[in-house]
Amino acid sequence: MSAVGHGNRTLWIAFGANLGIAAAKFGAAAITGSSAMLTEGVHSVVDSSNQLLLLWGRKAAKRPADQYHPFGYGREIYFWSFIVAVLVFALGAGVSIYEGIIHISDPEPAVSPIIAYGVLAIAFLLEGGSTLEAFKDFKQHKGQLGWIQAVQQSKDPPGFIVLLENGGAMVGIIAAAIGLGISQYTGDPRYDGAASVVIGLILAIIAFFLAYESKALLIGEAADxxxxxxxxxxxxxxxxxxxxxxxxxxxxxxxxxxxxxxxxxxxxxxxxxxxxxxxxxxxxxxxxxxxxxxxxxxxxxxxxxxxxx
CATH class of the missing domain: 3.30.70.1350 (Cation efflux protein, cytoplasmic domain)
Known part of the structure; x- marks a missing residue:
């Protein structure tokens, strides 16, 4: 597993995809007046900030050593990767589960199916493109290692954070489509809320794994x-x-x-x-x-x- 080599291109693609998804959700919220869609738009903006934090972490890590940090600032990237993992848990998983519980206890009238599925289709295409780029980038550098082993041995957390975060988002979009479909079929909007809870649980598992790996690097991992x-x-x-x-x-x-x-x-x-x-x-x-x-x-x-x- 190569310790270096992951560029910023994947991060910028993920950033652009999340902004595109946010724009689609805000547009749907403006048309329908859906508070849930508005919240989802804010959620996507927060997701895009994760990529900015990782980009900043990479830039800060390249600062030269000085008298106060004789070994340099390299661990900046590990610190900001850990912060991103915490944000995925708190603002990703936490908000999704909270929204799901709110929609189950106080169901909101369903958004127009055409608009809802249109937003999901746009999100799927944008996230799919971003995930494919992250997949190719990580595959290029993992060598002969298995995927889980490659993540565990990787010393460059942004590479696997984008891959896992986007992969979780793809699964979440599918779960949202299934929940929306069941809600429309049964006429019970609570299934839509249940799908949001499922998405939150998926993000929580991913966030825990990201935090665990980032913490190990922040503490200090040995070379290959x-x-x-x-x-x-x-x-x-x-x-x-x-x-x-x-x-x-x-x-x-x-x-x-x-x-x-x-x-x-x-x-x-x-x-x-x-x-x-x-x-x-x-x-x-x-x-x-x-x-x-x-x-x-x-x-x-x-x-x-x-x-x-």
Whole structure:
């Protein structure tokens, strides 16, 4: 799974799709006077703000390191991804469930079927295009990993947030169409409210998963195990290195890794040779692992099996 590579194009497409859906809902609300459709329009505007937060997070994460943040601002993207997950839960799932309960307890007269299905059709087409773009982007970078495993190992949350959020929206549109159809068939508008509750529950599950993955990255996740194993082999193969102990890595952003290595150097080489060897390892890391922005090497004795000195 590539840690980097997801561009902003998918985010801008999702942003445009949500604004288009919001415009369709506001138009329907203006024609019918439906308060539910007006609320849905506001809901779509809020959804579009999620993409803006992710775009801002990516921009803020690229700020250079300074004296107050010596490792840079890379984790900005993880913070804003977590905020988006919270918003999906609070304003997506929460509002949908609330609206559903209100419409079940106090049913509102159904909106014109032509207008209602027209809005759903527009939403389906726009969300479908956005979801397809997110699907292709994520598939390109997941490699041979399965979808769930790729999401769990991804270090770039906007890539999977847009995919899962849009996928949930697609399922929600289908659920809304089914609820609307049953309401019209039975003449009972409460089924429409029940569909809204179902949509809210779907969004709640997605939001919980997004928050869980974003929290893990915000706390600090290690680099890909294959990359760590390659680091180990590369350093251990050096003449003058007798063993490589613990390798600690942490992602500061999708394309920034801090690595700390415990290395047992040959006792028969001089301090100058150790310095030369450390410089050689650093240069090779810079070439082979460009995402490693900070590398720290500490000596230890593999004979004593003790901690680094």
């Amino acid at each position: 195990p294959q990359m760590v194993a390659e680091m180990h082999r590369m350093v251990e193969a050096k003449t003058g290195v007798t063993a490589v102990g613990e390798i600690l890595t942490v992602h500061s952003s999708p394309d920034q890794i801090t690595a700390m290595l415990s290395v047992d150097f040959d006792d028969n080489i001089s301090a100058r040779d150790v310095e030369r060897l450390v410089c050689e390892i650093e240069r090779e890391f810079e070439s082979r692992f460009p995402m490693v922005h900070a590398l720290y090497i500490r000596p230890y004795s593999s004979v004593d099996r003790g901690p680094p000195c």
